[in-house]
Amino acid sequence: MxxxxxxxxxxxxxxxxxxxxxxxxxxxWWAEVEAITRHxxxxxxxxxxxxxxxxxxxAEIGRGGRAVYHVEALGEPRPGVxxxxxLPDWDSIVAAQPLRSTWAEVxxxxxxxxxxxxxxxxxxxxxxxxxxxxxxxxxxxxxxKATSRFCSVDADIIDHLRRYDETLAPAVLATSREHRWxxxxxxxxxxxxxxDRPTVESVVSRWVAAQATLAAEVDDLDAxxxxxxxxxxxxxxxxxxxxxxxxEVSGLVKLVDRLPDIIGELESAGLPITLVHGDFHPGNWRxxxxxxxxxxxxxxxxxxxxxxxxxxxxxxxEEKRQHALEVWSxxxxxxxxxxxPVRALRPLSVLGPLTYALTYQRFLDNIEPDERIYxxxxxxxxxxxxxxxxxx
Numbered sequence: 001m002x003x004x005x006x007x008x009x010x011x012x013x014x015x016x017x018x019x020x021x022x023x024x025x026x027x028x029w030w031a032e033v034e035a036i037t038r039h040x041x042x043x044x045x046x047x048x049x050x051x052x053x054x055x056x057x058x059a060e061i062g063r064g065g066r067a068v069y070h071v072e073a074l075g076e077p078r079p080g081v082x083x084x085x086x087l088p089d090w091d092s093i094v095a096a097q098p099l100r101s102t103w104a105e106v107x108x109x110x111x112x113x114x115x116x117x118x119x120x121x122x123x124x125x126x127x128x129x130x131x132x133x134x135x136x137x138x139x140x141x142x143x144x145k146a147t148s149r150f151c152s153v154d155a156d157i158i159d160h161l162r163r164y165d166e167t168l169a170p171a172v173l174a175t176s177r178e179h180r181w182x183x184x185x186x187x188x189x190x191x192x193x194x195x196d197r198p199t200v201e202s203v204v205s206r207w208v209a210a211q212a213t214l215a216a217e218v219d220d221l222d223a224x225x226x227x228x229x230x231x232x233x234x235x236x237x238x239x240x241x242x243x244x245x246x247x248e249v250s251g252l253v254k255l256v257d258r259l260p261d262i263i264g265e266l267e268s269a270g271l272p273i274t275l276v277h278g279d280f281h282p283g284n285w286r287x288x289x290x291x292x293x294x295x296x297x298x299x300x301x302x303x304x305x306x307x308x309x310x311x312x313x314x315x316x317x318e319e320k321r322q323h324a325l326e327v328w329s330x331x332x333x334x335x336x337x338x339x340x341p342v343r344a345l346r347p348l349s350v351l352g353p354l355t356y357a358l359t360y361q362r363f364l365d366n367i368e369p370d371e372r373i374y375x376x377x378x379x380x381x382x383x384x385x386x387x388x389x390x391x392x
Contacts, residue, residue, distance in 0.1 A: 002027060002028030002063060003025065003026050004027075004028040004029075004030065004063065004065060004067050005067070006024070006039075006068075007019065008068075009071065009090075010048070010072075010073050011072055011073070011106070012075070012077075013106055014094045016087055016094075017073065017076075017082060017084065018077070018082025018085075019082060020043060020071075029063045030056055030067045030131065031053075031062075031129050031130065031374075033129060033130050034128045036050055036071070037050060037127055040071060044073055044078055044082075045077065045078035046073050046074055046077055046078075047074040049072050049109040050070075050071050050127060051069070051072055051103070051109070051130070052069065052100070052101070052104035052368075052370065052371065053068070053370060053371055054068045054069060054093055055067075055370065061373065061377060072106060072110075099367055101367075101368075102146065102180075103146050111179075112135060112137060112144055112181060113137055115144070115176060115183075116137065116144035116174070117139075119173055119174045119183055120139060120141075120142050123139045123140050123142075124139070125137050126138045126139075132368070132371040132374060132375075133147065133148055133363070134147050134148070134298055142173055142185055142186055143170075144181065144182070144183050145181070145183075145184065146179065147180045148367070149366065151180075151299065152222065153180050153222065154184065154296070155175035156175060156177060157221070157300050158170065158184070158297060160220075160221060160275075161210055161275075161297075164209075164213045165210050167291065168207065168210060168293060168294055169294055169297065170184040170187045170295060171184065172184060173185055177222075187291075188286070189287045190286065191284075192282040192283070192286065192292070194282070195287075195320075197323060199287055199292055200324050203285050203294065204324060204327045204331060205330075205331040207277070207308070208328060208331035208332055211276075211305045212274070212335035214275045215272035215273065218274060218275065218302045221275060221302060223275065223300050223302050225301065226276075226301045226359065227303060228304055231263065231358075234358055235252070235256055238361055238379065238383070239252050239383070242357075242379045243380055244380060244384075251387050251390075251391070255387060255390050262347045262351060265343070265347045266348065266351060269306070269339060269341060269344035270336060270339035270340060271305055271332060271336070273303065274302070275302060276301050276307050277300055277311075278299030278300050278301055278307075278308075278311075279311065280294075280307075280312050281311055281315040282312070282316070283315070284296045303355060304348070304351070304355075306345065309324070310345065310348050310352045312324055313325065325342070329341040350386050350390050351386075352386075353382040353385040353386035354382065356378075356382045357378075357383050357386070360378035360379045360382065361379045
């Protein structure tokens with residue numbers, strides 16, 4: 001298990017009270033904060049919440065190395081445990097930032113916790129994750145989640161989905177669309193990083209059935225739209241904004257010219273535009289051996305459903321991919337007789353990375369500068385992947 005070295009800049013409200021001694025925690029992912037607050041709660045003698053990442057050394061993007069956080073203490077810390085030397089750049093750290101996530105503001109996690117406790121009662125809250133896309137709080141039997149203004153609201157998407165399949169996602173306990181907050185029932189079991197055949201068959205076939213039905217109401221979904229037909233203009237506009245070599249730019253410009261034909265090949269598969277999960281890997285499935293649900297709906301968008309199977313295949317070991325593909329293809333043929341799902345895979349090997357390049361650029365355009373480190377390289381990585389697939 002990889003570690004990260006944490007430096008916590010602690011405030012009470014917006015008032016700086018000191019720096020905690022550096023400490024190592026696992027896992028190394030910067031967005032994972034449960035171990036951070038557990039350590040600081042004990043050290044400071046008061047409850048704490050992580051507001052945001054202030055700085056991270058780039059040992060490996062997203063994890064490891066030294067990570068500096070702004071941490072809010074929900075009371076006066078125990079004396080003598082913090083370095084109270086004034087921090088020269090503190091005013092800039094707490095200065096208002098128009099793209100700052102609401103939960104990264106002073107009092108932000110506390111407001112989410114109080115809202116959830118107003119629904120389920122005064123249960124203990126544990127902050128599990130916080131970064132530019134979401135803040136996740138665990139309660140006994142429930143999870144509260146806040147999502148960014150440019151992401152989908154989990155509870156809103158799940159409400160649509162559960163009208164057709166109540167078993168495919170956690171139950172919604174409460175929603176605040178104004179704040180983009182979701183309160184969801186806990187999904188029992190474990191994450192399905194190594195799914196068995198029955199799990200793949202259950203999750204994939206039920207999700208395809210839901211997608212086939214939801215295709216009729218895509219105009220009613222409050223989710224970003226990433227349509228294949230829009231890719232030529234969108235990618236042409238993206239290329240000058242990404243750090244690329246001259247050869248890469250030249251190759252991508254030629255690729256843009258070919259996109260109408262590639263999109264035509266995709267459309268010939270006969271699959272509809274519908275709701276796409278967006279991060280359909282098995283780690284976002286939960287199973288207790290009987291019930292199997294899909295979680296983490298904030299990345300959903302309206303687009304081509306083959307993006308989800310490509311995402312799944314990328315995460316499965318090679319020996320399990322053919323089975324998953326057969327389940328997915330047969331499910332679509334059952335829903336839409338006459339379609340040819342496998343025909344979508346070749347064009348999606350190019351169009352999929354292009355779609356994710358636009359997704360990551362949307363992230364970068366809507367998050368504050370300190371947290372862009374999570375995604376800065378992603379648009380270029382995806383554009384290069386599309387170029388390799390096209391040239392391969």
